[in-house]
Amino acid sequence: xxxxxxxxxSYHMGSNSLxxxxxxxxxxxxxxxxxxxxxxxxxxxxxxxxxxxxDEADEGEYILDGVPIKNxxxxxxxxxxxEFLGFIFQSFNLINYKSATENVALPLxxxxxxxxxxxxxxxxxxxxxxxxxxxxHLPSELSGGQKQRVAIARALASEPKVLLADEPTGAxxxxxxxxxxxxxxxxxxxxxxxLIVTHEDDIxxxxxxxxxxxxxxxxxxxIVEQVRANQYV
Amino acid sequence: MxxxxxxxxxxxxxxxxxxxxxxxxFGVFWGIMIxxxxxxxxxxxxxxxTADFGNFATNSMFMWxxxxxxxxxxxxxxxxxxxxxxxxxxxKAEVPELKYVSPRNQLGGYQGANNVIRGTKTGAFQIYGxxxxxxxxxxxxxxxxxxxxxxxxxxxxKICVIGPDVVAGLYDKxxxxxxxxxxxxxxxxxVVGTFKITNSQGDTEEEANTIFIPFTTFNQAFNYGDIVxxxxxxxxxxxxxxxxxxxxxxxxKNRHTIHPEDVRAIGHFDLSEEFxxxxxxxxxxxxxxxxxxxxxxxxxxxxxxxIMLIVVKERTKEIGVxxxxxxxxxAIQGQILxxxxxxxxxxxxxxxSFAALVIWGMNTLLDSVGxxxxxxxxxxxxxxxxxxxxxxxxxxxxAGLIPAIRATKMKPVDALRIE
Numbered sequence: 076x077x078x079x080x081x082x083x084x085s086y087h088m089g090s091n092s093l094x095x096x097x098x099x100x101x102x103x104x105x106x107x108x109x110x111x112x113x114x115x116x117x118x119x120x121x122x123x124x125x126x127x128x129x130d131e132a133d134e135g136e137y138i139l140d141g142v143p144i145k146n147x148x149x150x151x152x153x154x155x156x157x158e159f160l161g162f163i164f165q166s167f168n169l170i171n172y173k174s175a176t177e178n179v180a181l182p183l184x185x186x187x188x189x190x191x192x193x194x195x196x197x198x199x200x201x202x203x204x205x206x207x208x209x210x211x212h213l214p215s216e217l218s219g220g221q222k223q224r225v226a227i228a229r230a231l232a233s234e235p236k237v238l239l240a241d242e243p244t245g246a247x248x249x250x251x252x253x254x255x256x257x258x259x260x261x262x263x264x265x266x267x268x269x270l271i272v273t274h275e276d277d278i279x280x281x282x283x284x285x286x287x288x289x290x291x292x293x294x295x296x297x298i299v300e301q302v303r304a305n306q307y308v
Numbered sequence: 309m310x311x312x313x314x315x316x317x318x319x320x321x322x323x324x325x326x327x328x329x330x331x332x333x334f335g336v337f338w339g340i341m342i343x344x345x346x347x348x349x350x351x352x353x354x355x356x357x358t359a360d361f362g363n364f365a366t367n368s369m370f371m372w373x374x375x376x377x378x379x380x381x382x383x384x385x386x387x388x389x390x391x392x393x394x395x396x397x398x399x400k401a402e403v404p405e406l407k408y409v410s411p412r413n414q415l416g417g418y419q420g421a422n423n424v425i426r427g428t429k430t431g432a433f434q435i436y437g438x439x440x441x442x443x444x445x446x447x448x449x450x451x452x453x454x455x456x457x458x459x460x461x462x463x464x465x466k467i468c469v470i471g472p473d474v475v476a477g478l479y480d481k482x483x484x485x486x487x488x489x490x491x492x493x494x495x496x497x498x499v500v501g502t503f504k505i506t507n508s509q510g511d512t513e514e515e516a517n518t519i520f521i522p523f524t525t526f527n528q529a530f531n532y533g534d535i536v537x538x539x540x541x542x543x544x545x546x547x548x549x550x551x552x553x554x555x556x557x558x559x560x561k562n563r564h565t566i567h568p569e570d571v572r573a574i575g576h577f578d579l580s581e582e583f584x585x586x587x588x589x590x591x592x593x594x595x596x597x598x599x600x601x602x603x604x605x606x607x608x609x610x611x612x613x614x615i616m617l618i619v620v621k622e623r624t625k626e627i628g629v630x631x632x633x634x635x636x637x638x639a640i641q642g643q644i645l646x647x648x649x650x651x652x653x654x655x656x657x658x659x660x661s662f663a664a665l666v667i668w669g670m671n672t673l674l675d676s677v678g679x680x681x682x683x684x685x686x687x688x689x690x691x692x693x694x695x696x697x698x699x700x701x702x703x704x705x706x707a708g709l710i711p712a713i714r715a716t717k718m719k720p721v722d723a724l725r726i727e
Contacts, residue, residue: 124721127632129632129719129720129721129724130719130721149636149637149716150636150637150638153631153634153635153636153637153639154634154636156631156632156633156634157633157634158634162632162633164629164724168625168629168632168724170626170629170630171324172320172321172323172324173320177320181630181633182633182634184313184317185630185633185634185635185636185639186634190312190313229633233633233634
């Protein structure tokens with residue numbers, strides 16, 4: 076599903092140049108649940124941004140579902156993001172003046188799906204994350220866990236090939252975190268490829284594979300025994 | 309571009325901060341309202357002032373005699389002279405560009421001594437000896453009967469056409485007017501018509517106290533011989549009276565043995581020149597109205613531009629999220645542009661409607677208090693409204709352009725990082 080070869084990325088700030096990714100090689104097969112770990116500054120978010128086509132690598136190869144991702148213009152990048160990827164952010168990033176349903180329906184709007192169909196789909200995914208009764212609420216009327224569930228529903232709505240989660244539990248307490256992870260595990264069970272960036276060990280062990288980053292290189296990449304989140308809830 | 313979904317998106321975004329949307333909209337509302345009101349007031353002033361010309365054919369002049377200021381051919385200076393009835397035919401022959409040349413004589417005066425008697429009633433009116441063409445130079449409504457005609461002139465009939473105040477002063481209500489006789493300076497005249505001069509300001513009362521009789525009758529009955537008091541001369545529509553008047557003066561100076569360089573001997577009032585001066589003034593006023601209005605409107609537009617920039621800045625993260633979800637730059641720019649456009653047009657239309665309401669109020673007030681000096685019927689044409697609308701659309705697009713470009717300049721990854 077994802078193939079990355081010798082990926083480099085550096086940031087330039089004035090005369091200083093910061094080499095963040097120093098040759099990353101890794102592959103993700105369909106249906107995998109991978110966590111990317113590392114301390115802050117290890118380059119894990121940069122890697123995720125490049126995977127999400129929000130940022131571009133300086134060097135190296137990135138192939139997503141057989142499509143080489145290189146020198147995209149903004150329009151194509153937007154289309155690819157819409158078709159291939161679902162984003163889950165640490166701070167949820169819901170649009171605060173839109174109801175839960177409308178938030179979930181937003182990627183479908185950019186896909187050009189008619190309103191009725193969009194709303195029906197959005198409601199289906201809200202039901203899937205267990206928020207059917209909350210569909211008309213604004214984000215400000217939801218708890219943190221609920222917001223993240225809405226965000227997950229939104230990420231799922233456009234039926235992407237890969238879900239990218241950037242510290243999805245970073246703003247949640249432990250119990251809520253496990254609830255969210257349980258949902259992510261369920262989605263993975265259905266065959267969706269998911270990448271999670273996290274620095275929490277317990278969260279990482281709820282995935283099937285842990286990739287450890289340090290100073291821009293992968294120091295460890297191992298399959299782990301998955302801990303099911305539902306045993307904590 | 310104008311799909312329902314887009315509308316919902318835009319309304320949601322505008323609704324998200326109602327107070328700010330309203331305040332921003334107010335700038336444009338205010339600007340366009342002032343623009344439209346200024347133009348309407350200019351128009352009102354113009355209508356008022358041009359009404360002061362009555363509706364006398366504007367391509368006209370009045371011409372009378374004054375004392376000569378130069379001795380000539382043995383004649384002394386300060387000599388008085390009169391136009392003669394032959395002069396009229398001579399002018400018509402010499403200057404074919406003229407439409408009407410009406411010799412006139414006047415007897416009595418506005419608010420003068422009593423000069424008209426009917427039975428036991430008397431009144432002081434002004435009596436004009438006129439030719440039938442005069443009604444074409446100064447339009448008036450014939451309420452009853454008729455105006456003067458050439459048979460009256462040729463046969464020197466003792467008939468008259470009288471104004472509304474003459475009727476009121478000499479007749480009881482429901483009395484038959486046509487066919488009755490009034491005595492002007494001891495001479496009996498039969499009334500053949502009544503008239504009313506509408507659309508006149510300032511001179512209404514004077515005009516209502518007027519009696520018209522045939523010019524030839526006037527001269528015979530009141531011993532004027534072939535003297536012409538003054539003339540009202542109108543040029544053909546395509547030729548300005550100002551351009552031919554010097555030729556008329558030269559002809560008359562020659563006929564009355566006046567020094568060719570004597571500028572004082574012939575007095576005249578050139579209506580066309582005065583009218584031109586006033587319409588020039590109003591052109592400038594209208595320009596000032598547009599200019600000031602446009603500047604006020606511009607500050608409103610800059611307000612929208614400013615707010616849209618702030619909105620874009622505030623929504624940087626939202627825009628980043630939208631782009632992460634698959635919004636193309638065109639979609640984002642389109643939305644910002646449309647928001648600005650809708651804000652401008654809606655507030656502008658409200659401004660125009662409000663201005664229309666104010667204008668309507670002014671007109672109602674004017675109607676209820678009667679004519680006001682130098683001001684009448686403030687109004688704007690549809691053309692002005694459409695111009696304002698075009699200005700609005702153009703400026704709405706302009707106001708949204710910079711923010712729209714700014715909105716997509718930042719990379720999505722940077723936009724998402726902003727808290």
